[in-house]
Amino acid sequence: MAYPDTRMRRMRRDDFSRRLMRETTLTADDLIYPVFVHEPAGRAPVPSMPGVERLSIDELLRVAETASELRIPALALFPVTAPEAKSADAAASWDPDGLCQRAVRALKARFPQLGVITDVALDPYTSHGQDGLVDGDGYVMNDATVEALVRQALSHAEAGADVVAPSDMMDGRIGAIRMALEEAGHVHTRILAYAAKYASAFYGPFRDAVGSAAALGKADKKTYQMDPANSDEALREVALDLDEGADMVMVKPGLPYLDIVRRVKETFGVPTFAYQVSGEYAMLKAAAANGWLDERACALEALLSIRRAGADGVLTYFALDAARWLREG
């Protein structure tokens, strides 16, 4: 039926009918807030991410309280390792008294109902800034790295992490971590696999925040993170991670990869997440600071778009603001 029987604008005419036909929702339940933890007291701003700060554990607890009040389901923890604690073998990554492990214990003691997600990857701990252990040529060695990742993931689970999230893109790490968790009795620990993680240029501000940019220098991560040109490969990665025991999968970055989010959700129908990464956040913040974009409207539209593409939830540095904006309506 064509015009005039069909007038698409009839349903758009009033707020009530726009609300009735709305297909996608965005609520605080869909948000995961990534936070940076550091050793010094107090807070330190991240210049390339206005509004984001590195937090001491005390300050992290304050932020966690706000997140809980806003009904955000979970935080994702990213430790900032002091340069002197970094090493070639990334030993600080599995230290039971390491910054991340202490932060997890403090959070779970104060806010047991708030989900705590930890990042499993070696880049905050390696002197060279790669996510794994390197050989003499600087190549990231897969199987040796997986052993280190297992130790790191176990130390997170022992500290009380609800979810471990391997973001390293080594082959076989999900299966190895799953088996080790089962053997150690951590049968409830969930694995959120960064399954389709691309070698993206949008991670720049994050690398400033955790201090891996300087360590990495001109090197890149293309031998393990995915080529932005590929889509079928993402489905293979997700299939493998699910087969190895992932409970949830992630696509990263978010907005430039919505086609991947859609394919993953349609193909597998599993809990699917997207990471609106630091560069996506920085772009919106910079444009808003110049008065070129409406921050609130654009941030909420970007998050809704990620949901519409098929993501069940989004890791976003806008989480606190978005939850407040959604509450204000």
Ligand code: PBG
């Ligand atoms: C490292 C890691 C990165 C991010 C999350 N975990 C950076 C990288 O792979 O270099 C990026 C997150 C962001 O940009 O917000 N394992």
